[in-house]
Amino acid sequence: MSPTHTLQQTETSAPAEAVAPLMRGIAVLRRLTDEGGTMSPSSIERATGLARSTVDRITATLARMEYVRVDGREVTLAPHLMELGNAYLSALRLPSLLGGRADALAGELDESVSLAVGDGDGIRFVHQATRRRAMSLSFRIGDLLPAERTAPGPLLAADWDAREWQRWREQRAAAPEGLAFTVVPPHAPSDEREFALRAERARHDGWALDDQLIEPGLVALAAPVRSPGGEVACFVSVVSHTSRHTAASLRDTLLPRVLAAAAAMEQDLRQAPPAVAPDSSPALASWTGASKQELGREFIESLARGLTVLAAFGEGRDTLTLTDVARATGLARATARRALITLEHLGYVTVRGRDHRLTARVLALGYPPLSVATLPQIAQPHLAALTGQVRDSASLAILIGDDIQYTGRVATRRIMNVHITVGTRFPAHATSMGRVLLAALSRAERETRLAGAEPRALTPHTVTRPDELRATLERVRQDGYALVDEELEVGLRSVAVPVHDRRGTVVAAVNVAMHSSSRTLEECVRDVLPRLRTAAGFIEADLHITERFVRVPAM
Numbered sequence: 421m422s423p424t425h426t427l428q429q430t431e432t433s434a435p436a437e438a439v440a441p442l443m444r445g446i447a448v449l450r451r452l453t454d455e456g457g458t459m460s461p462s463s464i465e466r467a468t469g470l471a472r473s474t475v476d477r478i479t480a481t482l483a484r485m486e487y488v489r490v491d492g493r494e495v496t497l498a499p500h501l502m503e504l505g506n507a508y509l510s511a512l513r514l515p516s517l518l519g520g521r522a523d524a525l526a527g528e529l530d531e532s533v534s535l536a537v538g539d540g541d542g543i544r545f546v547h548q549a550t551r552r553r554a555m556s557l558s559f560r561i562g563d564l565l566p567a568e569r570t571a572p573g574p575l576l577a578a579d580w581d582a583r584e585w586q587r588w589r590e591q592r593a594a595a596p597e598g599l600a601f602t603v604v605p606p607h608a609p610s611d612e613r614e615f616a617l618r619a620e621r622a623r624h625d626g627w628a629l630d631d632q633l634i635e636p637g638l639v640a641l642a643a644p645v646r647s648p649g650g651e652v653a654c655f656v657s658v659v660s661h662t663s664r665h666t667a668a669s670l671r672d673t674l675l676p677r678v679l680a681a682a683a684a685m686e687q688d689l690r691q692a693p694p695a696v697a698p699d700s701s702p703a704l705a706s707w708t709g710a711s712k713q714e715l716g717r718e719f720i721e722s723l724a725r726g727l728t729v730l731a732a733f734g735e736g737r738d739t740l741t742l743t744d745v746a747r748a749t750g751l752a753r754a755t756a757r758r759a760l761i762t763l764e765h766l767g768y769v770t771v772r773g774r775d776h777r778l779t780a781r782v783l784a785l786g787y788p789p790l791s792v793a794t795l796p797q798i799a800q801p802h803l804a805a806l807t808g809q810v811r812d813s814a815s816l817a818i819l820i821g822d823d824i825q826y827t828g829r830v831a832t833r834r835i836m837n838v839h840i841t842v843g844t845r846f847p848a849h850a851t852s853m854g855r856v857l858l859a860a861l862s863r864a865e866r867e868t869r870l871a872g873a874e875p876r877a878l879t880p881h882t883v884t885r886p887d888e889l890r891a892t893l894e895r896v897r898q899d900g901y902a903l904v905d906e907e908l909e910v911g912l913r914s915v916a917v918p919v920h921d922r923r924g925t926v927v928a929a930v931n932v933a934m935h936s937s938s939r940t941l942e943e944c945v946r947d948v949l950p951r952l953r954t955a956a957g958f959i960e961a962d963l964h965i966t967e968r969f970v971r972v973p974a975m
Contacts, residue, residue: 427468430766438762442726444470445478446766449501449785452488454602457497457789464495481720484711485727487786489801497786499798499962504730505562505787506968508778511738512537514654515547515969517692518645518685522656523549525681529674532659534559536642538576538652539780540767541567541588542601546654546780547969559659561791561970562783563603568615571630571642572655577615578623579652585616603788604634627675631667639667641674643682648690656682697736706750725751726759730768730782739775793966794973795928796828796842799919799959803830803930806955810948812934814955815840816919818927818974819857822873824848827928827975840933846908849875849889850882852916853929855902859893860918860926866893882907901949903941911936915944917956922964927974930956 427447431440451467452459459467464475479495482488486500509515518535526533526549535547542564559565567573567588580588589612591600596609622628630640642657658678660670708728712721732748733740740748746756760776763769767781796816803814807830816828823845831839848854858866867890875884883889896902901917908914916931932948939948966972 427470434765435761437758438765439722439726439758441478441720441723442759442762443766444468444474445482445720445723445727446768446785448475448478449482449487449497452495452497453784453786453789457786458494460494477718477720478723480715480718481723484715484719485724487727497790499790499793499966501786502790502965502968504727504785505783505791506965507731507733508780508782509546509969510735511733511778512546513692513695513735513738516735517688518654518656519547519549519969521681521685521688522547525549525656525658525677526551529658529677531664531674534657534659535645536570536572536655536657537780538567538572539564541584541591543567543570543572543576543655544780544783546783559603560788562787564601564784565604565634566598566601566610568610568618569598569604569607569630569633571628571640571657573630574615574618574622574628575642575644575652575655577619580619627679629667629671632662637662639665639670641667641670641678643678645682645685645689647686653689656685695736695738697734722755722759725749725755726762729756729759729763730778730785733778739777741774741776745776790966791970794975795919795963796975798962798966798972799828799928799930800830802955802958802962803828805958806830806930806932806951807832809951810932812932812938812948813840814930814932814952815853816928816930816959817851817853817857818929819848819854820845822848822869824851824854824857824929825975847875847878849873849884850878850904850907851931852902852904852914852933853931855893855896855904856916856918856929857926859896859902866890878908879906879910881905881910901953903944905941906936913939913941913944915948915952917949917952919956919959919963921960921972922967927963930959 431443434443447468448464451464461472461475461479465472479488479490483490486498489496489498514535522533522535530551532551533549534545536543536545544564545559545561548559548561567576592610597606598604599606618628627641627643632638638659639662640657640659642655644652645654645656647653656678658674708721708724712719728749729745732745742753742757742760745760746753749756760769764771768779770777770779799816803816806814811832813829813831815826817824817826826840826842826844829840829842848858870886870890875889877884883892901915903915905913912933913936914931914933916929918926919928919930921927930952932952963972
């Protein structure tokens with residue numbers, strides 16, 4: 421079934437009160453997600469069947485919400501979109517409550533461990549603890565896999581009723597090779613009887629195996645984790661490679677420890693304190709109104725309002741009534757009601773009585789490709805914007821021993837340019853980014869480094885005396901920036917500021933480098949530093965959203 425046909429069918433079968441622009445905007449986000457996060461507007465037009473003018477209005481609205489970036493030739497998912505998936509994961513609470521157990525199990529077994537939940541007739545991953553190997557086995561958070569090709573799948577199907585089995589049959593008949601599951605290779609049509617037998621066996625045993633059903637060479641073992649009420653809250657799954665385990669040896673050697681971990685997770689759920697909802701400001705209605713007034717018909721207000729309804733949920737707000745949603749967003753009840761009706765029709769919200777709850781399908785809105793972003797990837801568009809503003813090169817670096825290593829860089833196109841490539845290392849003591857990173861260390865660690873270091877002079881201006889370096893780093897720590905003039909190379913001047921993670925730890929530094937003839941020291945502080953700090957703030961904002969439930973590699 422083509423994506424265009426799916427969108428048309430979705431709109432045709434929608435309730436009369438459903439919001440068509442919201443359905444179309446979500447269809448665009450889904451296509452971008454399935455294609456890895458980046459598409460041209462013309463490709464979106466072909467994939468969705470929407471008119472080019474509609475695609476342009478949708479992407480302009482999403483760009484205004486900072487959910488995508490548009491540069492004319494490409495539309496790219498942006499980290500801020502992860503707030504929707506974060507709302508679901510916060511409301512679910514499982515990654516926060518059980519993620520530590522999963523990480524510990526991965527360390528104990530020296531294998532990758534996942535937490536997964538059901539999404540219709542598929543499985544979505546909500547936490548991942550991987551092992552560093554040349555052949556890495558991992559799934560992205562939010563990835564959807566067919567139930568019949570996973571270890572958790574039979575455990576999920578063990579609780580299906582006749583209606584859910586019929587839905588599974590219809591879905592597989594419509595796409596027998598599993599083409600709707602974009603992260604796994606196409607495969608032969610599913611054997612219903614074989615899967616039903618696996619589900620029955622899982623119901624009896626309380627665990628299930630996947631023997632190379634997803635891909636040749638991959639084996640997995642899964643067990644359910646039940647909530648205090650007895651329902652399955654999630655599945656804990658261990659994934660390995662046949663070079664390390666067969667399915668039988670995985671079962672024989674690891675099953676007792678997986679079951680013990682599942683039991684410990686269930687105990688954690690029983691002892692979990694009640695979630696407390698943070699204060700929220702219902703500013704959506706005024707924001708969307710102002711955006712509409714500024715952008716005119718290019719801004720689709722109903723799309724923006726509908727998506728922000730998803731963000732109304734979160735920790736302590738796992739279930740919301742219509743009144744709760746209207747209060748949290750500032751929307752009129754009628755507007756909130758139509759958005760919820762639409763989201764329920766699309767499968768992103770489920771309703772029981774008066775209570776609305778997000779489903780795992782929310783993770784399909786950009787989360788898988790965005791969840792594997794590195795810090796340099798997050799920083800790159802902001803470095804490019806900064807370079808465009810100051811007309812000098814901008815870089816990102818981390819501390820490696822006594823050196824800094826460049827992990828991101830955008831250079832200017834000028835006759836006289838600072839030529840440094842990603843991967844380059846320089847002594848930290850003689851660079852602006854190095855001094856920012858050294859200054860962020862604890863006093864004890866700084867003292868240890870200064871006592872054991874032998875800084876060498878790279879130019880006649882390089883500061884090498886320990887007492888002078890000590891005073892310089894303390895000044896950098898107090899000022900929040902470092903300005904280095906011709907200490908790394910004669911004629912090279914740079915200014916740097918730190919980048920902090922969600923916990924406030926300095927994880928990297930960004931700088932602007934230039935020839936000393938282009939700006940005075942005073943101009944660096946007056947003209948460049950404020951823009952540099954703003955860029956660092958943008959990087960931090962995107963980083964904080966991204967790392968809410970995933971680990972962001974520094975390089």
